[in-house]
Amino acid sequence: MSIETAKPMNWFDKLAHPGQFLIWSRYLVLPLALVSTTLFVIGLWYAFFNSPEDYQMGDTVRIMYVHVPNAWLSQFVYVAMAVSAIGTLVWRHPLADVSMKAAAALGAAFTAMALFTGALWGRPTWGTYWEWDGRMTSTLVLFLMYLGLVILWRSFDDQLRAAKLVAVLTLVGAINIPVIKFSVDWWNTLHQPASVLRAGGPAMPPSILIPLIVMTFAFTFLFLTLHMVAMRTEILRRRVRALERKRAVEGIVK
Amino acid sequence: MMDLGPHASFIISAYIGVALVIAALIANTMLDSSKQKQRLAELEAMGVRRRSAANNEAKK
Numbered sequence: 273m274s275i276e277t278a279k280p281m282n283w284f285d286k287l288a289h290p291g292q293f294l295i296w297s298r299y300l301v302l303p304l305a306l307v308s309t310t311l312f313v314i315g316l317w318y319a320f321f322n323s324p325e326d327y328q329m330g331d332t333v334r335i336m337y338v339h340v341p342n343a344w345l346s347q348f349v350y351v352a353m354a355v356s357a358i359g360t361l362v363w364r365h366p367l368a369d370v371s372m373k374a375a376a377a378l379g380a381a382f383t384a385m386a387l388f389t390g391a392l393w394g395r396p397t398w399g400t401y402w403e404w405d406g407r408m409t410s411t412l413v414l415f416l417m418y419l420g421l422v423i424l425w426r427s428f429d430d431q432l433r434a435a436k437l438v439a440v441l442t443l444v445g446a447i448n449i450p451v452i453k454f455s456v457d458w459w460n461t462l463h464q465p466a467s468v469l470r471a472g473g474p475a476m477p478p479s480i481l482i483p484l485i486v487m488t489f490a491f492t493f494l495f496l497t498l499h500m501v502a503m504r505t506e507i508l509r510r511r512v513r514a515l516e517r518k519r520a521v522e523g524i525v526k
Numbered sequence: 527m528m529d530l531g532p533h534a535s536f537i538i539s540a541y542i543g544v545a546l547v548i549a550a551l552i553a554n555t556m557l558d559s560s561k562q563k564q565r566l567a568e569l570e571a572m573g574v575r576r577r578s579a580a581n582n583e584a585k586k
Contacts, residue, residue: 320528321528325531330531330532330533331530331531331533331534331537332531332533332536332537334530334537335536335537335540338540338541338544339540342544378551381547381550381551384547385543385544385547388540388543388544388547389540389543389544392536392537392539392540392543393536393540395536396533396536494548498551498552498555501555501556501559502555502558504559505555505558505559505562508559508562508563508566509562511566511576512562512565512566512569514576515566515569515570515574515575515576516569516574518574519569519572519574522574
C-alpha cells in the first residue's frame with residue numbers, strides 16, 4: 273500500500289497520530305498548566321486559611337490535602353497506563369506506548385509522595401510512621417512496580433519491543449489496584465476505610481471536603497500537564513533516535 | 527504565620543517535601559523537553575531529515 277492508495281485517516285486516527293498529536297497538544301499545555309496553578313492557589317488557601325482543624329486529628333488533617341490527591345493519582349496513573357497497555361497490545365498504537373512510558377516516572381513520583389505524606393500523617397495520628405498493613409504494603413508494592421517499569425523502559429534500545437513487554441507486565445500488575453482500593457475492607461488495617469468515594473457519600477463535612485476536592489483536581493491537572501509535555505518529549509526523543517540512526521547509516525558528517 | 531499546633535513540623539515537612547518533588551518533576555520535564563528539541567534542531571540543521579519532512583519539502 274503506497275501513500276497514494278492508503279485509506280484516509282478518520283478523526284480518531286488523526287488525533288492519535290504522533291505527528292498530529294504534537295500539533296494539537298501544543299495548544300493544551302499552557303491552559304492545563306494555568307488551570308492546575310489556579311487550583312493549587314485556591315486549594316492551598318483553603319488548606320491553610322479557610323478550613324477547620326479536625327476534632328480528633330487537630331491540624332494534622334491538613335496533611336490530608338496533599339496525601340489523598342497523591343494517593344488518588346498513584347492509582348489513577350496506573351489505570352491510565354493499563355488502558356494505554358491495552359492500546360499497545362491490541363491496536364499496536366505508537367501513541368499508547370508513548371503514553372505508558374511518559375506516565376511511569378510520574379506515577380512513581382506521585383506514589384512516593386503518597387507514601388511520604390502518609391508516613392508524616394501516621395506518626396502523630398497512629399504513633400508510627402509505618403505499619404505493614406494491607407493498604408500501606410500494597411501501595412509500596414505499587415511504587416516498586418512503577419520503578420521496575422521505568423527501569424525496564426530504559427534497559428531496552430528497541431522501544432517497540434520494550435512496549436510489548438512493559439504492556440504485559442503493566443496489565444499483570446494492574447491486579448494490585450483493586451487490592452489497594454479494597455485492602456481496608458478485606459483486612460483489619462490501621463489505615464482508615466474509604467471516606468470520600470464510598471456508598472452513602474463522603475464521610476466529612478464540606479469545610480474539609482471542598483479543599484480536598486480542589487487539591488485533588490489541582491494535582492490531577494498537574495499530572496495531565498506533565499504527562500502531555502512528557503509525551504511530546506518522548507515523540508521528539510524517538511524522532512531524534514531515528515534521525516541519529518539515519519545519520520549513522522548515511523554517513524552524514526557534521 | 528498561622529498556628530499549626532503541636533504537630534506543625536509534620537505538616538510543614540509534608541508540604542515542603544511535596545513542593546520539592548513537584549519542583550523536581552517540573553524541572554526534569556522541562557529540561558528533557560528542551561534537550562530533545564535542541565538535539566532535533568541540530569540534526570535537522572545538519573541536513574538529516576525524516577522521510578515525511580523531506581517529502582513535504584519536495585512538494586513545496
